[in-house]
């Protein structure tokens with residue numbers, strides 16, 4: 001590829017131009033978009049935050065957005081599951097009386 005600033009041919013994977021030192025844009029997005037486990041955990045603890053992060057990042061940081069989104073979905077899914085289990089337990093308890 002060629003440097004956007006000085007036009008010199010540089011390595012495709014170069015983070016900065018070897019000629020003028022201007023950032024190429026390589027690495028900056030990929031570096032942060034690591035699908036971090038922490039974001040999944042955050043989405044799991046606070047589903048609404050996970051959902052918002054998913055919507056904000058789905059274009060620029062798909063992996064991280066997916067991690068946060070999955071965390072939120074898992075959290076909501078577990079919440080519904082717990083509700084259903086408690087409902088069934090409660091219902092069968094009443095039925096025995």
Ligand SMILES: [Zn+2]
Pocket residue numbers: 003004005006007008017018019020021022
């Ligand atoms: Zn350059």
